[in-house]
Amino acid sequence: MTALRAGQLTRRLKIQSRSTNQDTFGGPSLVWTDVATVWAEIQPLTGRELESAQRMASEVSHQITVRYQAIFADPKVVAGYRAIYKGRVFNIHASLNEDERNTVLTLLASEGLDDG
Numbered sequence: 001m002t003a004l005r006a007g008q009l010t011r012r013l014k015i016q017s018r019s020t021n022q023d024t025f026g027g028p029s030l031v032w033t034d035v036a037t038v039w040a041e042i043q044p045l046t047g048r049e050l051e052s053a054q055r056m057a058s059e060v061s062h063q064i065t066v067r068y069q070a071i072f073a074d075p076k077v078v079a080g081y082r083a084i085y086k087g088r089v090f091n092i093h094a095s096l097n098e099d100e101r102n103t104v105l106t107l108l109a110s111e112g113l114d115d116g
Contacts, residue, residue, distance in 0.1 A: 004104050009039035014084040041065040064107040
């Protein structure tokens, strides 16, 4: 198990979940709702560039470390969340509960291609 020191978690993130509401014309509208605000550590892992819709786009994958909270209990639900840090949007793809001890979570996220 990775030891977690309080000084490691220096970034304040908002965790948001996606929902769909009706707009004024009755059509679906995507809405992001704040679920929690957590202290985290953000580490970039890899970066790549690719052509998307006839333009170059870059994507950077990140590892975000947070303390366990009940909102992170279901990895399938967490995979639909996103994290916001100083206007940057991180789309969360996976949640890893280290040693299944409910103390430290590693969120695998990407930034750059889709801001939700």
